[in-house]
Amino acid sequence: MPYDPSAIEARWQAFWNANQTFRTVEDRAKPKFYVLDMFPYPSGSGLHVGHPEGYTATDIVARYKRMRGFCVLHPMGWDAFGLPAENYAIKTGTHPRATTESNVARFKQQLQSLGFSYDWSREINTTDPKYYRWTQWIFLKLYNKGLAYEAMAPINWCDNCKTGLANEEAVGGVCDRCGGPVIKKNIRQWVLKITAYADRLIKDLENLDWPESIKTMQREWIGRSEGARVKFKIPSADAEFNVFTTRPDTLFGATYCVLAPEHPLVDKITIPAKRAEVNAYREEAKRKSDLARTDLAKDKSGVFTGAFAVNPANGKEMPVWIADYVLMNYGSGAIMAVPGHDERDHTFAKKFGLPIVEVVRGGAVPVAETAFSGDGININSGFLDGLATSDAKKKMGAFLSERGLGEPTVSYKLRDWVFSRQRYWGEPIPILHLENGSMKPLSESELPLLLPEVDRYQPTGTGESPLAAIDAWVNTKDSSTGRPAKRETNTMPQWAGSCWYYLRFMDPANDREPWSKDREQYWKNVDLYVGGVEHAVLHLLYARFWHKVLYDLGIVSTVEPFQKLVNQGLILGEDGEKMSKSRGNVVNPDDVLKDYGADAFRIFEMFLGPLEAVKPWNTKGLEGPYRFLQRAWRLFHEEGRRGEEDRFLPVADLPIADRELEKRIHKTIRKIGDDIEKLRLNTAIAALMELQTAIADAPVPRPRAALEPFVQLLSPFAPHICEELWARLGYKQSIAHAPWPVFDPALTVDDVVEYAVQVNGKVRGRIEVAAGAADAEVQQSALAAVDLGGKTPKKIIIIKGKLVSIVI
Template sequence: MQTYHPNQIEKKWQAFWDEHGTYVTKNDYDKEPFYALIEFPYPSGQGLHVGHPRPYTALDIVARKRRYEGYNVLFPMGWDAFGLPTENYAIKNKIHPEQVTKQNVAHFKEQLKSIGFSFDWTREINTTDPSYYKWTQWIFLQLFKHGLAYKTEMPINWCPSCKVGLSNEEVVGGACERCGTQVVHKVKSQWMLKITEYADKLIDDLDDLDFIDRVKAQQVNWIGRSHGAKMRFALEGTDDKLEVFTTRPDTVFGATYMVIAPEHPMVQKYRDRLKNIDEIDAYIEQVQKKSDFERAEMNKDKTGVELKGLRAVNPLSGRSIPVWISDYVLMSYGTGAIMAVPAHDERDYEFATKFGMEIIPVIDGGNVEDGAYTGKEEGKMINSDFLNGMTAKDAIETMLDYVEAHDIGKRTTNFKLRDWVFSRQRYWGEPMPLVYCEDCGWVPVPEEELPVLLPDVENYEPTDDGESPLASMTDWVNTTCPKCGKPAKRETDTMPQWAGSSWYFIRYIDPHNDEALADPEAMAYWLPVDWYNGGMEHTTLHLLYSRFWHKFLYDIGVVPTKEPYAKRTSHGMILGENGEKMSKSRGNVVNPDEIIAQYGADTLRVYEMFIGDFEKGAPWSDSGVKGARRFLERVWNLQSILKDGDTYTLENEKAVHKAIKKVSYDYENLKANTAIATLMSLVNTFNDNGVLSKEDFRTFLMLLNPVAPHITEELWEQNNLGGYLHEHAWPQYDEAKVQDDTIELPVQFNGKVKFTVTVAKGADEDTVKAAVQSNDQFEAFLGDKHVVKAIYVPNRIYNIVVK
């Protein structure tokens, strides 16, 4: 028997699969389709780390099993390759982003192939390929033509050092996450996508999807739908009114002050009448250093400034109330103004108590109790005129009717979801396929002229004024209007990285089609994606954006389904051995190349699937890797007890049938850890029995193959088990042979279990009684008591009543 040499075996089978097109998928419309999708990676310069293979292997297992069951499986891979990290690396190292991307993709692909995934590489896509982003631009044009893409002035987080607009998540403590420079807010003209038009559908259609609960919850919370009223508060001595949205119009009598965003236009409109404008300006300058995320989510210490000289009128009570600015109110959410009801809102209560504002309870037994906020909300309305004595539920409906009847406001549904900022003033992204004409405004590039190619530039560094590097390319920028033929200028903003990842799963279906996103017949066959797995960090924005694009394409008749994904699961991260997230700065990153070189790809796959509950994070363990390798060596050594025989051996038959049932279930439910444990136990059974027929071995190798494809293919071939393993069908179990012949029957004394006895399944009462009374523990528990009666529930319990 040869020694187990995984590196030789694995290279052999990877070459075989490539040469024979083993995992190439055909559009065989007579077969049952199964589309398995994983999030395509961003090809960074660091290459893969051991966290990447975990989700890939889990769905690779399912894909392999489904092929053996006769499904036509689509399991593709590609590259989400536009974006800021590559551009920053290119700028730092003076290498063109296109060259950086090619190098990174080649390295990633080599690494993925070395792990033995059953991807169909003939369908490989790359978001930076013009033949791909031609269709990204085409989708954008459809959004533009249907009024869902528009340009508007938007505040952005600007880093003066990096010369780039930053997302809220890239601003930490008011500074740029990358360089530490204080961020300033700039107003910029930005392209927006009207995702809010689809907000209701994005929530309501979740009901029909097989998404895990926490994914659905994140989607719903991010969209943040709430029902209530928009109400108008007059500003004293002006013709203006402040509009607020509230889900609790029943509490308006308790509104004792208002808070508006520091950026609210009323601040600047009435600055001449504000008596403390210097204090206000200083506060606004301080607020501009914070991101919206810091202001809304991390704001613990309430700050604010009263607008002295500007007051509002409570439209129900008629009382004059002060108006403040505070950083916790955002112009980008709602109306940029709130009515504050400190007796019944914790945030308002904290603000009111800090600044000495009046607190008027309007619900009896409500939130404030002995000067402290309790969080309770119960009882009936008080201090509320015609609402007094009503329950909150009745008061809400009464107030909604009242404000509409008296033209104070109207019923409204509000969303936390904002329209999608779609512009980036960077080079490495898809060019916007639009030109600006002084006479015609924004005009789309004719579809037959797509793609608008990203021009080759010598200098792709960001500009001092915040414009895209493309803005300085006058030969490219200056063009003619497709509508009137007069001089025009191209849009120099590029699309965000989210663009290419919002529809990539469609392109996999027909990646070489130059006439359409994909062939309609092929889309009807493959969509929606049957199973999509990815990280929890992408279950809000990426999932929302891609669902939005897909729903839009469905509405205009391009795709055949209203949802892109039928099922979504998520995985936990692999952490460093110290239990912390892997990162270069922490020095705890594990390179899969090193694990493969030392132990083999199958060991890496077995270990990552055996590490623990798939949905939870798990720390890396070198000793665990060694344990996985020892298991595979034991599998290899099973050859020493292999005998001829095309039926299961009597000694192993029951254990094999049990394993088929358990492993089949576990793979489909992302419980490969317990499936592997079952297979480890089966190896023990084989060795304990000292016998293994070829049929025993065939079934075992097939069950292990989705996790460890190389060693199982090799053992199948070496031992002449018939053709190639990947040509065979998934084994079936016999339910009768899964059942045990004997059971452990609990024995109770006066209803409490004291011991168990082993009896034949279905044994009669006399047989069970004899087994119980002959047990060594029977006399001990009976003691000096006597048996009153015995109750036997077949195969369940034997209860002895004693006195």
């Protein structure tokens, strides 16, 4: 019976379970290491081969750090609120809780079959009232700090999902969940004031060990831009409006203004003769989704309102237009148009015959032809003439401030976070609406506010959730006054639970507080966080925001939640396309495990290529890791005859006789450690394969001093087979807590070094030289090794331990 992964893996998984091998007990004497996966939404289709990629990488790190003497926190849980289970409930009537439970069971079974060393005693589920009690508790903290407010404004609405969405969920005018179009809808909603943290969310990125691309995405999403607010008056209508501009220095070149079609002032300023045209345009703009509005980007449209504003710099009259290229939800929904120095304004001005004035000199082409948006020297600008752009900006800022016409200001692309959903399967928002129209938060002692049972899960589409239909739940009493009150019927978005789950893992069973201060101060923040890039401006931004609020409240001691972030690359199907049901190229890990076992699967996924890279799956490729594990097994076993058990080979308890083998072991110990620290798991596996080959060359009985470190080094990657071998080597304790082998630096250097000898850049010979040889000696044997055709070398370059380059 050769290497039999199914029997070995089942045995050790049961052992780990029975012995609670991976239960984390805080040990203050040890340094801590918190390594976390982005916890999954337990979908009905179970795990696909992409999930275990990141999980395997973190598991290898967790096992390695444990062996290096760290107290490791490596937990797993379920981000289980969300639409799929609810949509399934609408179709079938199955309670989302039931769907969630069975999906979680399946996910958990699959994860356990891969041998991950999670501390399952810390498992959490965001839909558990014991968990969401504290999600609601944090919401109350936000509310009481003035960071959660109710608003009535047009927001992104997905008509498929029948719910409002956050800006982050509606990128490109498309619903993040279902891919359907997003329209604007005016509904009552809860909003979190993430914009109050915009500057800190940008600034604190500096000290994070995150991929630069993710930092850039967050910076761009927050979209900070410095500029000025400028007040424009419309004397005929006795009205005024503000614009935001990053180029106050070009105010003298502003020749018209544009309001967003939704701008509240439009009705008031539009002259009667233009009213019909303006209204028609506004209707048209309203009907367009954001998607359509950006799709039509090539051709600018707009309508003149008939009103004129006064340029505060030069007193000139400027026509006021409306156009859908100006967005209501950025800046103040109005712009001053400087066609000479802004491409969009230039296109618009050309189309509608509006004047173009040059106020910044520096463009290569006249501004009548092409806008010049770079920096230069002001002209035609009164008191700004002759100033460079940056000075002109400052001077105009001062001019506006002095006269009360505006001031320097900062604008952000980031919007406040629309936090309510008109759906059932989410955390109820713990707020009461009183008869007098005011609101009152529940007290902490009234939490959790349980999600009630409903008869129908169908979303109403009216801006109320299915909860609104449950009269007995909605109509309640204010517990302190006994007066009638109505409950808030919106629920929280799926992102709520994941905003703080990494904190709950520190102290998951605490029923007095979300986590104890003591535990939080030990674990601090996540040392290594691995997950998909798709959360760049969603979860990762929201969680950072909540963490900073918690920091300000003094209940966490760190400024940032995730110190180091790594994004694993997508695993594509064998056809090189993204895995999807419709393409039929999805690989189910269960099938792979059946044929090759979890250890081979883990090694294969890591061996595919660099963790961060996008790479195609290839089931045939599993043969390599599988054969490697069989060879590893045969280092220890002689194959039994038909039907017989393999015989465990004798082990020599003597020093390693072969100095080369001994050096190979020490070099590999160093390399595997380095590689794991840097998450270069593919090259670590290659090194283990080489070590296996080297040990196989040693005659039986093979030295224990070679076999043991091999098993130890392999164990984070292939834990089951290594537990088995470790036990057969005579150990009673799990290898998971065995110490990591130590290398002797002296044994990582070669005694004899081979040098390549180059003549004019081409390798013409090879020499072997003792390790510490002096340059003169190296040079001498190099010259003796090649034929220079009687010429004298012009120059000789010696690269220690590598090569000698002779120039003739």
